[in-house]
């Protein structure tokens with residue numbers, strides 16, 4: 344069957360479709376049905392089944408005779424090391440860590456924060472939690488201590504598992520002082536921490552609270568897999584919202600297993616024994632779904648990469664790894680390819696490697712610009728599959744499902760909706776629009792298995808953020824259109840979330856930090872176009888009356904404040920002092936108009952603007968910063 348037939352089969356019988364997909368998973372007790380709609384518009388999947396994620400990702404492959412196959416291939420061009428861990432070794436290591444966590448009191452339902460760089464131990468920590476039914480929450484290493492503290496207070500972990508350090512190309516990221524500071528700032532205190540000491544930095548442990556990863560496991564009884572209900576949370580992953588308080592996306596166990604297993608074959612054409620690589624970070628949803636769980640549930644080999652697309656040490660590093668590990672499907676963010684293309688425009692580095700095993704390149708995390716897609720198509724000679732999804736959905740809403748059928752590519756479109764997603768483009772009143780008309784992209788409820796059922800401890804926020812604007816739909820926050828052939832085009836966000844180098848960031852969160860500077864009376868942060876990172880944040884600062892301090896100093900302090908409070912990942916480097924911000928008569932800051940000025944796009948004078956002269960002041964301030972940039 345091709346894509347159209349499979350999509351229609353899902354639409355005709357969603358329950359049957361997902362029950363059949365559930366056969367790819369080992370259940371301790373089979374679910375009686377797929378969808379649980381009793382609490383609509385809150386939906387759950389496979390709620391009454393009993394299952395364990397770690398069993399499905401590790402143990403069952405050992406039992407099936409794949410024990411000697413590499414499960415995790417670590418590649419670190421920063422430490423110049425490469426190391427493979429077999430499924431049998433992974434089972435031993437995960438069972439041992441889980442046993443040690445259990446001995447210290449971690450049980451099903453307890454939360455465990457994981458704060459680790461791109462090393463196999465990060466995946467082992469995730470799987471050890473899954474083995475016990477503990478709920479992990481992985482925090483990206485590029486966040487500052489304050490962001491970690493916010494997450495500690497929200498999910499209240501019993502334990503935190505961290506590494507002593509992370510390694511960026513030119514610096515060591517001192518995780519342990521960041522962790523100590525976060526615990527100090529947080530109201531909630533974990534009972535204990537487990538620290539993986541890397542040889543590049545041995546951290547000082549706090550007696551009674553911190554345990555060394557190896558010593559902690561010494562002599563413990565390995566833990567078996569604990570069966571959990573299908574609707575038991577597998578993990579919480581925080582993502583940016585419109586305010587500084589991140590949203591804790593919850594992932595239920597049963598749907599997560601079924602959906603990821605289905606996508607590995609249908610979308611990525613990966614089966615047991617194949618080799619798959621997603622060059623992202625375990626701190627993002629791509630890392631959860633496609634570095635850790637998806638490939639392992641499918642019995643494939645996954646790559647954990649500690650490096651960058653360029654500079655570690657050269658722009659051929661991706662192709663070297665694809666060659667050496669015979670990668671079949673490769674997944675990265677467009678921003679990574681743009682970085683490579685900038686250093687290797689004619690693809691010379693690609694030609695140095697044998698990429699015979701590569702069957703497709705997958706792109707996600709931000710809109711894939713046509714130039715980058717065409718460059719990759721030309722130099723790699725394989726299908727380049729842009730696909731669109733979100734932290735909330737956990738897997739692709741729209742894609743070209745090459746495991747079902749290779750559909751024609753339309754550059755600029757992530758192709759077509761996947762089974763499970765009834766995607767509609769709506770006008771402001773919630774009415775479906777015709778093909779080609781731009782509107783809000785929404786998904787008819789219920790969302791499929793593996794997507795978010797709620798937000799952690801924040802059901803009212805879940806409803807308000809996603810379900811209330813368009814009753815009966817999930818509001819994606821993205822705007823775009825669908826063409827006559829059913830191909831989707833994602834054009835912009837409808838809220839104040841920006842995308843910087845494939846990282847979803849909240850301008851509201853940055854504004855909250857800037858507003859805390861003693862000289863700042865008011866501020867606005869916008870996302871402006873950036874050739875490499877897609878967007879970059881830019882802040883406008885209005886100072887308190889009477890403040891006569893040097894503007895450059897204040898800007899420098901503000902840049903430092905965002906880095907300290909949110910982290911380097913915010914990439915907040917640009918700000919300017921202005922007298923006033925452009926607003927509507929009702930006081931709403933005209934951010935979209937400021938973005939257009941900065942990007943050199945035409946704009947209409949907003950009818951409700953309070954004082955049009957302020958836009959000239961903004962134009963001048965941007966000019967002084969070099970915007971709009973020369974094309």
Ligand SMILES: CCC(=O)SCCNC(=O)CCNC(=O)[C@H](O)C(C)(C)COP(=O)(O)OP(=O)(O)OC[C@H]1O[C@@H](n2cnc3c(N)ncnc32)[C@H](O)[C@@H]1OP(=O)(O)O
Nearest residue numbers: 484485511623627628629676679707708732844845911912
């Ligand atoms: C589909 C659903 C989703 O959207 S999930 C999200 C998918 N997104 C991704 O996978 C992200 C893709 N982007 C990347 O991997 C990186 O941006 C790439 C392309 C590799 C470039 O990395 P880099 O050169 O470090 O630039 P950047 O803008 O990411 O970094 C900005 C500053 O943050 C730092 N940083 C980055 N990662 C870490 C980390 N793990 N730990 C500590 N710090 C980190 C960088 O060093 C950089 O710092 P600085 O400002 O240069 O000092």
